[in-house]
Amino acid sequence: MAAFEKLVRQYDRQVFRIANHIVQNREDAEDVVQDAFLKAYEKLDQFQGNSKFYTWLVRIAVNESLMRLRKRRTGKMVSIDEDVATDEGSMPRDLADWSPDPEALYGQSEMADILRRTIQGLPPGFRVVFVLRDVEGLSTEETAETLGLSIPAVKSRLLRARLQLRERLSRYFKRRNGQAQGGVK
Amino acid sequence: MTCTEFLAQLDEMLDQDAAIPLRADLQEHLKNCEHCEITLNTTRKTIQIYRSHEIYELPDDLRERLHKAILAKCRKC
Numbered sequence A: 001m002a003a004f005e006k007l008v009r010q011y012d013r014q015v016f017r018i019a020n021h022i023v024q025n026r027e028d029a030e031d032v033v034q035d036a037f038l039k040a041y042e043k044l045d046q047f048q049g050n051s052k053f054y055t056w057l058v059r060i061a062v063n064e065s066l067m068r069l070r071k072r073r074t075g076k077m078v079s080i081d082e083d084v085a086t087d088e089g090s091m092p093r094d095l096a097d098w099s100p101d102p103e104a105l106y107g108q109s110e111m112a113d114i115l116r117r118t119i120q121g122l123p124p125g126f127r128v129v130f131v132l133r134d135v136e137g138l139s140t141e142e143t144a145e146t147l148g149l150s151i152p153a154v155k156s157r158l159l160r161a162r163l164q165l166r167e168r169l170s171r172y173f174k175r176r177n178g179q180a181q182g183g184v185k
Numbered sequence B: 001m002t003c004t005e006f007l008a009q010l011d012e013m014l015d016q017d018a019a020i021p022l023r024a025d026l027q028e029h030l031k032n033c034e035h036c037e038i039t040l041n042t043t044r045k046t047i048q049i050y051r052s053h054e055i056y057e058l059p060d061d062l063r064e065r066l067h068k069a070i071l072a073k074c075r076k077c
């Protein structure tokens, strides 16, 4: 039990972050953290030591999160395969360079707010790939294995997720910049 | 090389070790296409901003509460 408690302390922040990215709701994310660790504890004997504990735990957390999301949106199917047909953001449109550095324009909490709102607009199947690959730093292979997707599918979603986020952030930053330079709308 | 072909390689460019020089044909396109240069730079920046900001922070009090709840449930099973 002490060893397990150590694992909880080691990975709780990551699980909470991943869950929030998927469910977009704090209460559900809290439930996911509890359920994911409980499930991991129950199945600890099934854990194959040859895969990393962290990626195994992430897989459990992702599945729990998707289940919560489905429950919340009853009647609407949610899977990591949905919403991927969108072509939005496949070709960048907003092509002003980000200058000055947007991080100099916003305070920490304001920036966090923008980042949250921006990623919320992405389909769940894109959000989850982006958070695992780019925020948590899993490899393409680990992400594919965790989500049960092919490597080309992970790559194509990641590209579109990155481009869509870029496009949306660009619109924010341009607006602020316009204000800074004299209220141009 | 078209912009679409260039963007298809974006993943590798972003993941690539900065010390390794870009493939010659990609470099060539980048030199002549401001759009792709901006796209590459701002996409890199997008990832970096997301990585460096904790947007779903787990507050200490909630963290303690969750630990207690998890361990209590585990003891029961």
Ligand SMILES: [Zn+2]
Pocket (backbone or CB within 6 Å): B002, B003, B006, B029, B033, B035, B036, B037
């Ligand atoms: Zn181009």
